[in-house]
Amino acid sequence: MGGMLQIVLGNLMRKKLRTLFTLASVIIAFVLFALLGGLSRAFTSGVELAGADRLITQHKVSFIQPMPLAYVQRVRGMDGVRAASHYTWFGAYFQDPRQQFALFPTEMNTINDIYPEYRISEAEREQLMSDRTGLMIGKAMAELYGWSLGDRVPIFSSIYPLQDGSYSWEFTIRAIFTGTGNEADEMQAFAHYDYFNEARRFGRDSVGWIVTRIEEPEQADAVAEQIDARFANSPTETKTSTEAGWAAGFAAQFGNIGLIVQLVMACVFFTLLLITGNTMAQAVRERTPELAVMKTLGFGEARLMSLVLAESLSVALIGGVVGLLLGTVLVQGAASALAQFFPGLTMSAATLGWGLAFAVALGLITGAWPAWRAGRLNVVTALARR
Amino acid sequence: MNEAHVSTARQAIVRVAGVTKQYRKGRQSVEVLHGVDLDIADGEFCALMGPSGSGKTTLLNLIGGLDQPDRGEIGVAGQRIDRMSSRDLARWRAAHVGFIFQFYNLMPVLTAQRNVELPLLLKRMSARERRERARLALEIVGLTDRAGHRPGELSGGQQQRVAIARAIVSDPSLLLADEPTGDLDRDTANEILDLLQTLNQRHGKTILMVTHDAAAAERASRLVHLDKGRILDGSGAG
Numbered sequence: 001m002g003g004m005l006q007i008v009l010g011n012l013m014r015k016k017l018r019t020l021f022t023l024a025s026v027i028i029a030f031v032l033f034a035l036l037g038g039l040s041r042a043f044t045s046g047v048e049l050a051g052a053d054r055l056i057t058q059h060k061v062s063f064i065q066p067m068p069l070a071y072v073q074r075v076r077g078m079d080g081v082r083a084a085s086h087y088t089w090f091g092a093y094f095q096d097p098r099q100q101f102a103l104f105p106t107e108m109n110t111i112n113d114i115y116p117e118y119r120i121s122e123a124e125r126e127q128l129m130s131d132r133t134g135l136m137i138g139k140a141m142a143e144l145y146g147w148s149l150g151d152r153v154p155i156f157s158s159i160y161p162l163q164d165g166s167y168s169w170e171f172t173i174r175a176i177f178t179g180t181g182n183e184a185d186e187m188q189a190f191a192h193y194d195y196f197n198e199a200r201r202f203g204r205d206s207v208g209w210i211v212t213r214i215e216e217p218e219q220a221d222a223v224a225e226q227i228d229a230r231f232a233n234s235p236t237e238t239k240t241s242t243e244a245g246w247a248a249g250f251a252a253q254f255g256n257i258g259l260i261v262q263l264v265m266a267c268v269f270f271t272l273l274l275i276t277g278n279t280m281a282q283a284v285r286e287r288t289p290e291l292a293v294m295k296t297l298g299f300g301e302a303r304l305m306s307l308v309l310a311e312s313l314s315v316a317l318i319g320g321v322v323g324l325l326l327g328t329v330l331v332q333g334a335a336s337a338l339a340q341f342f343p344g345l346t347m348s349a350a351t352l353g354w355g356l357a358f359a360v361a362l363g364l365i366t367g368a369w370p371a372w373r374a375g376r377l378n379v380v381t382a383l384a385r386r
Numbered sequence: 387m388n389e390a391h392v393s394t395a396r397q398a399i400v401r402v403a404g405v406t407k408q409y410r411k412g413r414q415s416v417e418v419l420h421g422v423d424l425d426i427a428d429g430e431f432c433a434l435m436g437p438s439g440s441g442k443t444t445l446l447n448l449i450g451g452l453d454q455p456d457r458g459e460i461g462v463a464g465q466r467i468d469r470m471s472s473r474d475l476a477r478w479r480a481a482h483v484g485f486i487f488q489f490y491n492l493m494p495v496l497t498a499q500r501n502v503e504l505p506l507l508l509k510r511m512s513a514r515e516r517r518e519r520a521r522l523a524l525e526i527v528g529l530t531d532r533a534g535h536r537p538g539e540l541s542g543g544q545q546q547r548v549a550i551a552r553a554i555v556s557d558p559s560l561l562l563a564d565e566p567t568g569d570l571d572r573d574t575a576n577e578i579l580d581l582l583q584t585l586n587q588r589h590g591k592t593i594l595m596v597t598h599d600a601a602a603a604e605r606a607s608r609l610v611h612l613d614k615g616r617i618l619d620g621s622g623a624g
Contacts, residue, residue: 003500003507003516010495293491296452297505297552298480300473379452383487384443 008310011287019315022279026319026362027326029272030355033265034327037351038334040261053082053217054114055224056246057210060237064089066206067236069197074230080215080223083113086207088196091158092189094145101141103155103189104208105196108136114211117179124149124175132195134174138186142176149173160200169199211243269358277366280312284370291374292382301375308374312367313360320359324352399559399592400426400449405458405468407444418444420615421458426608428559431586431593433606441615442596443564449594450483450562451475463559480508484553484591488565490545492537498524498548499533505556523551526589527581543574550581554591561585563595567602579605 012019057075059065066088075084085107092103108128111118120128120136127149128134135155137147147153151173161167171191179185197204214223224240231238284291291304299307328347335345402424408417418441426432436442447453448460451467452475460468463482470478484505492501502520511519524530527547537545546566553561563582567575583605585591597603611618 003503003513006496006500007493010493014495289491290493293485293487293493294504295476296450296479296485298476298478298508300476303508380447383452383491 004307004310007307008314011283011311012314015283018279018283022276022315023319023322025272025275026316026359027323029268030320030323030359031327031330032268033355033358034324034331034347034351035334036261036264037355038327038331038345038347040258041348041351042345053214053220054243055212055214055220055227055240056243057212057224057227057238057240058208058246060228060239063209065236066203066208067210067238069205069207071231071236071238072207072210075210075212075227078223078226078230080219080226082213082215083110084210084212085110085114086193086210088193088206088208090160090191090196092155093158094153094155097156097158100158101187101189103135103191105191105193108134108190108192111136111190114213117185118177119179120175120177128174131172131174132192133170133172135171135189135191136175136177137173137189139176139178140186141189142173144187147173149176160196160203162199163201165201212240269362272362273365276312276315276362277369280308280315280366281370281373283311284308284374288377288382291377292379295377295379296383304377305371305375308371309364309367312370313363316359316363316366317356320355320362324355324359327355328352397428398425399428399430399463400424400594401459401461402445402449403459405445405448405455405460407441407448407453407455409444418615419448419455422612422615422617424610424617426592426594429586429590429592431583431605431607432595433603433609434594434596434612435598435600435603435609436612438598440612442612445612446562446564446594446596449560450485451479480505480556482558482560484556484558484561486546486549486553486561486563486566488568490537490542490549490569492545492548492552494537497534497536498529498540498551501537501548502551502555504552509556519555520551523555524548526554526585527551541574542570543577546570546574546578547581550578550585554585554589559592561591561593563593565597565599566595567597567599572601575599575602 057067057071059067067086069086072084072086075081087104087106090103090105091100093100118136118138124136128136135153142148145153153171153173154168155171156167157169158167162169177186193207212223212227214220220242224242227240228238294304294307331345331347402422405419405422406417407419408415410416422441422445424445434442434445444453448455448468449462451462451470455468458468459466465478465482467475467478492498493504496504499517499520502523503516506516506519521530521533524533527550529544529547529551532540532544532548537548540548546569550566561582566582567578570578579602582593582595586593586607593606595602595606603609
């Protein structure tokens with residue numbers, strides 16, 4: 001085994017520049033794969049986090065159109081509804097308009113009825129409920145901004161001015177919640193709707209959307225139809241979908257990210273196949289006399305094929321692993337810089353797994369033809385050419 | 387290595403009987419060997435001479451199991467090889483034959499030591515045992531001090547010595563040499579021929595050497611002439 005490995009390594013190092021360029025192209029392709037994989041995940045992380053028993057009701061025309069606050073109470077009275085609450089997009093940012101994050105004014109006492117996975121201590125809950133300007137933020141957000149309990153923070157809204165025309169709102173951090181452990185989950189903040197509603201200059205008694213927690217997940221369609229039917233033919237008709245469906249639809253506003261990623265990666269890997277395949281074929285063709293000598297010495301077809309495949313697999317795996325590692329580092333670096341925009345920007349084990357699988361496939365595909373040729377090599381003809 | 391080998395048996399180690407070989411050149415079929423008969427005795431050093439195109443290398447390839455005859459029988463060391471499958475022939479070559487080429491055909495990426503170890507990779511052997519056997523083979527050809535050098539760092543004569551060490555390292559019963567001195571100057575060629583004679587006389591290796599060079603052929607214990615695919619003289623074991 002050691003001897004064969006020596007031959008594989010020796011052959012890879014035979015033309016260092018060529019191997020280096022081939023490795024570089026593989027590495028770049030896998031860095032791209034990792035980055036696009038992370039980005040795709042960022043767009044779809046909302047879908048993964050969605051609860052099976054939650055429905056989202058929004059304005060039929062668009063998610064940004066407000067709905068009457070009164071709708072919430074009507075939804076609460078419907079059959080199959082366990083709890084309902086409302087949320088509004090605040091358009092929050094801290095200091096820098098580029099540092100946007102998700103802040104939702106809501107009825108704070110209903111948070112755990114809708115999102116039981118968000119956990120805070122009883123002491124924090126009491127503090128939060130007793131302070132109208134109190135803010136409940138996720139642990140990841142607290143860590144990102146270095147905020148702790150009791151901090152008074154000025155937060156700007158890019159949408160809602162205060163009565164005095166100022167866009168700078170003052171909140172006090174009263175609770176820090178932990179969620180499912182996912183960064184996307186913990187990059188949110190919740191404020192008291194009453195404070196928001198009274199202090200804002202326009203849009204009073206309107207909400208962004210309603211989240212309904214239903215009794216049984218299998219009743220989702222029936223309850224959704226019931227909600228939309230209730231508000232049909234009114235000035236504000238609604239569109240209700242499951243939380244997963246809503247999140248997927250939200251991501252789809254940016255285009256079919258999954259399809260775009262797949263198309264880009266297909267182009268990258270196809271080009272990579274041509275480059276690496278051509279290089280491998282050329283490298284093996286140059287060594288035809290040596291392969292003929294090995295066959296003369298008694299190396300069988302299977303062994304010669306394995307030797308060539310080991311070379312192509314080495315290039316693909318070394319390049320793939322290095323590319324995925326670099327991509328992971330870049331994604332993690334970008335994750336903290338872009339946490340406000342893409343809270344779900346992380347490298348998943350599935351992306352890494354697929355990356356490794358692609359690397360193996362790349363090695364096998366690009367090595368297959370040269371390996372077959374090496375195995376079927378006619379010794380007499382190859383030696384006569386020398 | 388059979389260092390203390392004394393050639394007592396003079397039975398034929400190579401038996402070629404009625405061998406015919408054709409090659410296709412485009413649409414035409416060219417018969418290179420026409421019913422060749424040849425016996426080579428165990429421990430013999432046989433030189434095969436003939437003009438270009440006479441079929442020397444073709445006959446060598448057939449005896450070495452690199453190619454199959456169209457008709458006739460070939461037996462080496464008591465085994466019929468003319469009907470073996472390519473997989474069996476590969477195993478057989480690894481066990482019974484050592485090849486020496488005109489252009490050495492060493493692996494440029496490996497050191498002399500690793501080149502000599504190459505045939506041993508096909509055997510169940512520890513790395514240490516491989517190293518020791520390769521070192522012994524290099525000692526026989528007088529190149530232990532060049533074990534760590536790559537072929538590109540060696541002279542032609544030294545490269546041919548490494549190739550000979552590679553040919554003998556698995557202790558084959560038959561050495562096949564195709565123009566082993568064809569790429570060397572006279573002095574170096576003489577050194578290589580001395581080495582082949584030593585392997586034949588002291589280590590009892592049977593050698594079949596294809597050569598154009600009359601001086602090289604003189605070193606052999608027997609000379610066989612081949613012309614236009616036919617043995618002209620000396621087809622029986624010497």
